[in-house]
Amino acid sequence: MGQFLDSVPFSGIIRIRDMMYTVKDPFRLDQGDVSFDAPETVKNAMRRAIDDNRSHYLQTTGVPRLLELLAEKLRTKNRIPIGSADEIMVTTGGIHGLFIVCQALLEPGDEVIVPDPEWPPCAGNIRAAHGVPVPCPLHERLGWRYDLAELESTITPRTRAIYINSPHNPTGGVLTAADIEAIAALVERRGIWLLSDEAYEDVVFDDAVHVSPASLPGAYDRTISLYTFSKTYAMTGLRLGYVAAKDPVLRDRMKKALFYTASNVASVVQFGGIGALEGPQDCVAAFRDELKARRDLFYDGIAAKAPHVFSGAQPKGAFYAFLRMKPEWQPPSESRHESRSWAMAEHLIARGRIGCVPGADFGANGEGYVRFCFARDRRELTGALESMGRLFASR
Numbered sequence: 001m002g003q004f005l006d007s008v009p010f011s012g013i014i015r016i017r018d019m020m021y022t023v024k025d026p027f028r029l030d031q032g033d034v035s036f037d038a039p040e041t042v043k044n045a046m047r048r049a050i051d052d053n054r055s056h057y058l059q060t061t062g063v064p065r066l067l068e069l070l071a072e073k074l075r076t077k078n079r080i081p082i083g084s085a086d087e088i089m090v091t092t093g094g095i096h097g098l099f100i101v102c103q104a105l106l107e108p109g110d111e112v113i114v115p116d117p118e119w120p121p122c123a124g125n126i127r128a129a130h131g132v133p134v135p136c137p138l139h140e141r142l143g144w145r146y147d148l149a150e151l152e153s154t155i156t157p158r159t160r161a162i163y164i165n166s167p168h169n170p171t172g173g174v175l176t177a178a179d180i181e182a183i184a185a186l187v188e189r190r191g192i193w194l195l196s197d198e199a200y201e202d203v204v205f206d207d208a209v210h211v212s213p214a215s216l217p218g219a220y221d222r223t224i225s226l227y228t229f230s231k232t233y234a235m236t237g238l239r240l241g242y243v244a245a246k247d248p249v250l251r252d253r254m255k256k257a258l259f260y261t262a263s264n265v266a267s268v269v270q271f272g273g274i275g276a277l278e279g280p281q282d283c284v285a286a287f288r289d290e291l292k293a294r295r296d297l298f299y300d301g302i303a304a305k306a307p308h309v310f311s312g313a314q315p316k317g318a319f320y321a322f323l324r325m326k327p328e329w330q331p332p333s334e335s336r337h338e339s340r341s342w343a344m345a346e347h348l349i350a351r352g353r354i355g356c357v358p359g360a361d362f363g364a365n366g367e368g369y370v371r372f373c374f375a376r377d378r379r380e381l382t383g384a385l386e387s388m389g390r391l392f393a394s395r
């Protein structure tokens, strides 16, 4: 790749992270990390793996027991008609799954339609594979969903795939079953691929339901489904994800990309994944219930402390508040940013110690918004809200 990588942008989230290191006693609402710890089942399985000297090379695509458990999970929970465990590949987190899929699928100049706003590594991974991310807006007025006619009109002869992410980072929008059916029919009709990033499949609230597109009749043939243990089992730092794809040619290419970037995913971590899937699943619902309570706490807090600054409806999925900045808010006179969302983020970080990510970092359609992660513990959220109250009271 060499020089070409100079043209692939880093996410602004990294810039924000660096700014946060300069802040004393920060409220870390910037990064998408949960405050929970991985369940005991995961930790015990990793301890056992260490004691049993599971520190040697493994099969490139994953340890067989983990692949079997994942096949079963995908069949029963996601209702995807997995033929055999060979159709699954274990990756170093969801981001690595997307990397190997883009490397395997894209030719130089191939277009991939991505939501705008969107999690920045999505476009970065497409660019790193010499592809071209083509944004298609998600609309706040539609609950951060697509206008489906607009989505179809974004397809060109160069379009290779549509990437969707539901529940969605950064907006928390969840596509309906009807949306998923329409998108699956669209990719079938237009002969393109569907990349379905289901990182937040277990974080859905209220009446929202998560539907895996590959579960629809015939859709698995052209849908590549991406998952991670990061959010469901609070394993963000352990780096464990997986991809399911039916096409053997594509899988052969993905396997090469996997081998040349990881050889195999860290052995002890894979045994942690086995522990997560073999153990009781109550932590998944417990995390979700607590995240819902934190969402409510955060939105009530915003309504009480900064109603003249932010607005936005509660999200139905994921764990981010993507708040619209009211036009009345004026950046401090010393702000040098052209982007209002960057000016706001800098203000919140420098004056309020509150980590957040400017909406502009997620795409042009994100300008005018700021993202806060509400997966932090209640004390941290309350501290951030109180700080915000003081900051915006002293205008």
Ligand SMILES: Cc1ncc(COP(=O)(O)O)c(C=O)c1O
Binding pocket: 032, 092, 093, 094, 095, 096, 119, 165, 168, 169, 197, 199, 227, 228, 229, 230, 236, 239, 240, 241
């Ligand atoms: C939309 C989306 N996909 C995938 C991931 C991948 O997570 P990880 O690489 O930690 O497994 C994330 C993490 O923030 C995400 O927001």
